[in-house]
Amino acid sequence: MKHLKTYLSALLIIFIAAACKIDNYPAPDARLYGTFLDVETNEPVEQDIIRGSTIEFIEHGYASQTKQVMIVKNDGTYRNNLIFANQYTITPVRGNFVPAEPQDVNVAGETKLDFKVQPYIRVKDAKIEKSGSKVIATFKIQQTVINNVRKIGLYAHPEPSVGEPMRTVLSETDINAATDPNKVYKLEIDIPSNSNNLKAGSQYFFRIGAIIDAPESKFNYAKAVRIAL
Amino acid sequence: MLFVLLTAVSCDNVLDKQPLDKLQGENLFSNPEGVKLYMANLYYQLPIEDFTFFRQGFNWNTGDPNNGGFAPAMITDEAVHTEFGDFIGNDDFQWWDQGYKLIRDTNILIDIIPTLDVTEDETKALVGESAFIRAYAYFALVKRYGGVPLITAVQKYEGDVEALKVPRSTEKETWDFVLKECDVAIANLADSWPGGERRATKWVAYALKSRAALHAASLAKYSERAPISGTAVDQKLVGIEKSAAADYYKAAIDASEAIINSGKFALYKPTPASPEEAAENYRKLFEDPNIAPTETIFIKGFARPGAGTGHNYGIWYQPNQTANGWPHPGRMNPTLDLIDAYESYTNPGQNAPIATTVAGNDVNDYNGFDPAKNYKRYDDPAGIYKDKDARLWATAILPGTPWKGQKIIIQAGFVKPDGNAQLFGGDPIKVGGTTIYPYGAADRTQYSGFDTWGGNNTRTGVSFKKFLNEGVNVAPGWNQTVSDWADFRYAEILLNYAEAIVESGTGTAAKGAQALNDIRRRAGHTKNIPLTIDNVIRERRVELAFENKRFWDLVRRREYHTLFNNRVRHALIPVLDLRVTPAKYIFIRQNIARLNPSTFDYKQYYRYIPGIGSNGLVQNPQY
Amino acid sequence: MKFFRFLLLLPFLSFGCNGAEDDKQNIDSKPIEEVKYDETGVLFKSYKGLVMAGYQGWFSAEGDGAGRGWHHYQKGGKFEPGATSIDFWPDVSDYSKTYKTAFKYKTGETAPVYSPYDEESVDLHFKWMKEHGIDGVYMQRFVGEVKGESGKRHFNKVLANALKASKKYGRAISIMYDLSGSSSADMDFIVKDWEELQSTFKLFDNTENPQYLRHNGRPLLAIWGVGFNDGRKYTIADIQKLIEKVKGPTKKASILLGVPYYWRSLGKDTENSTLLHTVVKSVDVVMPWAVGRYNASTYTSVAGPNLPADIAWCKANNLDYAPLVFPGFSWGNLKNDKSLYNQIPRGKGDFLWQQIAGARLSGAEALYVAMFDEVDEGTAIFKCRREGELPENADGKFVGIEPELKTDHYLWLTGQGAKWFHGESGFSAKKPERPL
Missing domain, CATH: 2.60.40.1120 (Carboxypeptidase-like, regulatory domain)
Structure with a gap:
């Protein structure tokens, strides 16, 4: 176009x-x-x-x-x-x-x-695993500016271009504070309670994101991970 | 000049014409009928967001009005279309050339008023009306584009196009101009017109000011929720400083109070004896607003069937069963999201999301039928809506309720005796010798829900009722509906008033609370609720539903991008449960079928300005 | 088309800031030898790591010998209750020389002020700096003022006082021309004035003035007020020429340039001219004017992305960067508008520390504190009277330091910031608590 x-x-x-x-x-x-x-x-x-x-x-x-x-x-x-x-x-x-x-x-x-x-946030040590009936993400947050981190999220979608704007299932936590680079954050998605969008036997892409509280800012991410449920 | 410029580029020879070639100045205006005619044309151009207002523009009832019946409400959380999954597009809701045409036509009148040989009273009325029209026009522009060029006199082309180029004023200057024009209108217009004509009065001008000032105040207060950047922002062509909010809220309070204290207005049938009575009163108010002259401050008439005079609500939005031969009815599908907002008489002052299970703790579960759940069962397919605000019953046709002498059947399928659900189609089954049809009836003229055939059946679980005339069978053709539109209602003024008070923390909170509760009382509520912003906004959503307010409410309060971030809208589907005998209805909260999530971009808070290549204006951010 | 085909054949194309490199090559290619300064004994060889304030020094008192009346205290020719341009009232309890005014405390006692025309008052200021570990000041030189005889006499006297005191207390000192109110025609005057200052005061003499601030091997001169879009009567091109002249072919000085806050994006308060970037690239240090651009609640959203982007830009262009911090802002009396008292509240230092921490955490290496002694706009960090201890001011008022703080609290807090910038540990975004 x-x-x-x-x-x-x-x-x-x-x-x-x-x-x-x-x-x-x-x-x-x-x-x-x-x-x-x-x-x-x-x-x-x-x-x-x-x-x-x-x-x-x-x-x-x-x-x-x-x-x-x-x-x-x-x-x-x-x-x-x-x-x-x-x-x-x-x-x-x-x-x-x-x-x-x-x-x-x-x-x-x-x-x-x-x-x-200079990315606003680096998502470090990201790990996403299926554990029982949940998908669990653990990671650290390294911010490069003084602004607060607004929220963090784990996003799921059938396509690899998963992210906050493109997800069928999400698990988010509001932070609204400066983050400690050593703290390990944990987010989980419960598979059965999202049965409409996460079907057993199918593969989905999961991605960890975090957004800084700056005007017109966008999410920073770790690489998406493919998991078969 | 913008108008001139645009036509110049499109090679029109308008410049060679006498600017008043149809209306020869003093000759025309010296004749009272001529003034009336000219004025009628200005009123016709007024950007009133009525039955003919669509994303394509205003007065969408001439030429080919076929737009599939995609109403502005479908871009909000009020409704979805039966078929289209569209959301807001860049080209939607433009009103630039038409806006400057109306302003030019009004300026012609304004320039000529001092030369007219009419009485002082008539001059005053003309001054007031033209200011009102200009205020209305600039309001429509500023809420779309932010600051725009303020053209306050007829521009004359004298060989230099550049001389006609007027830069954009700041957004604040433009809002201030709108309010100032309202003041001119208020100061010059009379209480009413001698023959009761539907023309602007002092009170209509106050109403416009109430609406516009609240819009400006909200923008000032909430713009920071959606920061945007760019030249237009730097030059303050879009955006208002937060500090301006206080003055605008005060203007909204004062204008609303003037109407309230005038003693001329009241809610229609303010103290119904029962919710049933309230529902019927509310329904009638929109079927024909003329029955409520104290509530309807300003009415736009759709007097007779035909292009430019009738509209199409009567054909697009009938339930399928009462299509009366029109091939594509049923297109306005109110969402569960809206339904949830209506209060329950059992729990005043709260959103009342519909609980479909005995546990009632799963209103956020949209995963579809779950055989393990203990669904509430009803004999009556509208039973789940019991105790819901009367206005829901008057705004939507609920499953199994009567309309035009028929029982409107809306059913998404059934749960078979073996516990498996069969939803959205499939074959009928026989249970105990009775044939059970998936959509509740054998023939596709006998039901109104979920069948995708023709795009004529609701996919949300309810059909649309507000504004539709139960007693009239609208002929199956274009522009055959003739109900009138209440542009300003007293109820809106009360809501503007309550919102300005609670948002600014000024004014008399008790009066704001009373305004809120008066409207609720009229809807059959008997218990007052406190004045909070959540209560006001909920009340606004339900009282003004489908009056084309929600879109602008989400824009002015900068809530669109938050509420429409991958927004999935929801349905409440009635399902016949054959696991029990006799069969009963259960309801499932779920995502609306075949509808993609919608996301509102920050840039959509402003429309793009057309034609910047030639008019040289600063474009809005991200276009 | 042929031209583009030709380019296609190039194996690798680089798209960096070619323009800047070209500029530098042009200058480098000139065969003139650059001046070399003896830095033996020089106390401050770089602005990096320093926290310095701006020093107005423009006040005078009736009877101080400057002959300028109540300059900058007064308003409309008068300095009496109801007529003054200052919002904060200096705390003069430590000064050996003060002047009685028409202002009185509630007790009926007269409220005195000081004059920087007096050597002992300026001496006290530098003593405070040393006590609190503030590295030094930029002496403001207002072109509009020093063009006149009495102004020149005043500012030269204040400068003499300051040079003496700064040497005595080992504080850094540098000159900053404030171009507000100048016109294109004044550029030659500035060059002349600057030459004169150098010789009169032996500014660059490493034994006479070892405390004069150096940067990149040369004495640092600050020029403030380039690129603002507020209708100034001089252009960016004027400043470009001024800088060339000040440096001379032998590159006599390093330059700190005071620019608008949005200098990098050329928006909002900044003239939309890329020439500003060309000029900025020709100097040594950039200092964007931040006063009034944010308050405590908008600071992170405004400065958060802006600071690192500024710093990255400067790094890429081989420049140093000094963000500005200020304790708060108040100019109700100056503007005759009571709503402007405490327009940007100090929050007991929360606001100042927010900026110090923001600058440090974003990677800034030096700070400019606005200002040491600015009471007209209420940005002074030096000792001022507290709320409840202020003189009366007809139907107006004065604004005081928060009553629970000591009057030197902002000196102390600035000093804490200086320690952080000097590399001491134990500092973070949390405001340090002052031991009782």
Whole structure:
């Protein structure tokens, strides 16, 4: 959709300027991809594919400065295979990391652009196991900013892109305080009382998340784990 | 200018026309009929959220009005559509070009008023009415877009489009303008119109101010619940400082109090003898609001069948059994989420989630039928709703209750004598020589629930009743329904009043509590409850249900993103339990079938501004 | 199209902050030799690890010899009940030289004030700093004031007092030009004034003024007020030139730049101009103005993400960063608005400590405390009178330090912060309790 939009807006501008001269424009010919990396650990920063961190990019050379957006996959990678080769200002925004700076980037052909970010929270020593009729998660929380941790959660969904916005079952605890990095947190989901969504014999993805209390912040996660019930 | 600009880009030659080509200025306005005609057109354009208000816009009763009957209530926790699983989209509830057209048309009138040869009283009325219309229009704009360009005089195109570009005012300036225009209207309008015309009066203007001020106050108080960022925020084009809340709440209290103290208004039939009587009174109030002139402060009429004059509630929302030949009835399905909010007469002042089991401790279990559970059993398919607030009975058609001389059958299936449940279809079974049908009857014209055929049967367990006229069989065609819409009701003013008092901690709490309890008394409650925000909001949900208030309540109080975070809405499905003889009804709380969870993004608190490529305005965040 | 194909052939493309590197290369390539300072005996070779306050020093008293009347105490030419611009009242019980005013306590006793024009008063201030372990101050130099003869005399006298006292007590000192009220035309004046100060006071002489603050091997000069979008009569480009001139081809000084709070995102209080970033990258330390940008309840949501992002930006651009902390804010008398008394309450130091801890935990290495002696806006940390012990002020009032605290409580608490920044252990987000 976004690429189509670029194309159309370009057309529109020409259309207005040149009064009905329809041009034969080239298709988007470049690809932009990369990963959100933890500035300290250099590991990918886990994300949400829906309502997660977004990447705003503005194509240079147009007065309108229209912001286009890309979403990020759960594993922290993103890819846009339909982008016009050009100069762009690219900013990761509304994310699960300390606000990052806009970058001016020349996109041409296959262009790799990683974002080194400071995730608000690192979920450490994460372990998710089925134990009897429960799924139990244990983990530690390392926050990198002074804000309170708002809540922590264990989320389940049939798809690997599980997260707070995409879950059929959840178990959350409000924290609303600064966390002790040495404390082990525990969350559990009872399987029988969620029989509508967690069916014995099926496989589900479970993921531990935590969200910082900062404006427009998003959840930080440990990697999703697949468990057969 | 925005209007001019937009039409300019779309190559319309409006600029070449006489701006008043149809209405030749003084000639027209010197004729009283001409003024009336012009005014009628302005009122027609008023963004009243009535029976013809849908996500596509206002006055959705001309051209092809087929929108599947997807009502604004279906974007809230009040209802779902039988088929569509849509939630709010970026293009929904836009009102930009139309808004600035109405403002331009009103400004034309305002500019011309001083030149008219009319009496002082008539001038005053025109000044008041035009201010009212402008207030109404800017209110509709500001609650959608935040701060907008304030165009207060007719813009004249003199060869320079840039000169016509007016930047957005801040959101606060725009709200202040709305309230100021209300004040102008209040100061200039009379108590009533000599012929009782449905035109703005002083009291309608007060009512508008009560509603608008409460909206602004709530935004100021609660915006921080959903922080957004961007240029529009930095420039204060969206968002109001928290410190502004106090003044807005005070304005809401004062405007509401003016109406309350005027002695001109009262609730319709305020002291019913029984809940049954209360239910019937409440039903009639919406069937025809004209029967309650003390309660209905402002009515929009839908006078005769036809495009632009009738509406479509009568066809879309009848239960399947009374479709009267219309192929797609039954589309408004009130949710269990709403039903739960109605108080029980046995436990005043509390939400009363429907307990389906003897244990009663599993109201949050939506996992479906569980043979191990000890369900409560009823002979009457509406028995589980006993003791629920009368307004539920008047707002929804409950299973097994009569409507238009028929018993409305809503049944999701049965539990077989062997204990296995057969829900949502399948073959009939024979028990003791009787054939038992999954949906409660043999023929698909004889029931109104759960069969997916045609998308005509409720999937929540109840059908819709409010506003529908029980005595009229609406012809199966477009715009054939002719009931009138009460835009401002005294009950809303009382609720605005109570909310402003409790939210601001100012005003007289006892009066706020009385306003709240007067409405409850009218609904058959006899025990007063204290003035708390939870009590006010619950009362608002049930009293104003389906009056297109809930959407804006969730927006202004910034509750949408919390209540709609992967929100699954719920049904209460009646099931015939054949494990006992005679068979009885049990009820199961469960997720509404075939409906995906819905999530409200922060950015949806503001609509996007159309046409920024040409009008050069700052766009709202994240669009 | 051909151009892009060409780029495609490049095996690896880097997309960092190329602009910044280019700038530096340009400067580096100049063959002029940079000045080298003798740092023998210099007490403070870096701002890092220090907690320093801003020192207004702009008050004067009738009869102090400055000839400026009740400067900055008065309002509308008068300093009497009902006419004053200060909210906090200095506690002058330790001062050897004070001045009687028209203000009286409830007891009928006259309430005196001090003047920084007096050497002994400034000496006392630096003595307090030493007692509480506060590292030093930035002496404010208001361009608008020192352009005039009496202003220049006053501020030079205060500076002389401060240089003497800071040397005596081993406290760091640096000059900060406050550009509020300046115009583009004043830039040359600033350069001239700065040159004059250096020679008059031998600021950079390591034996004469070993306490003068150095940073990155050079004396540090602070310039405050760049990039604000409040309609100033000078531009970012003016400051860019000013900095070039101050440094000179031999890079005579390091620069601390006082910028608006949202300098990084170029929003809200900040002019939307990327030139600000270019200028910021050319200096040594960034200090964003935080007074009034948050209060105790909004601090974490505002500063929480902002501080680490600022620090990351500075690290990436090889800059040092000094966040600002302030004890509270009150300017009811200045603004003639009673609702502005205690506009940002101090909460017995909770608010100040919240910021000190926030800055430290976010990785800040130095602090700027606003201010040492600012009583007009009620941000002073020095000894002020307590609630219940204040002079009367017609139908207005004064604001006091919380009655259960000692009058030097904010000096003490700032000193605790300094210990933390010096690397002492035992500090956390929990406000330290003062032993009785």
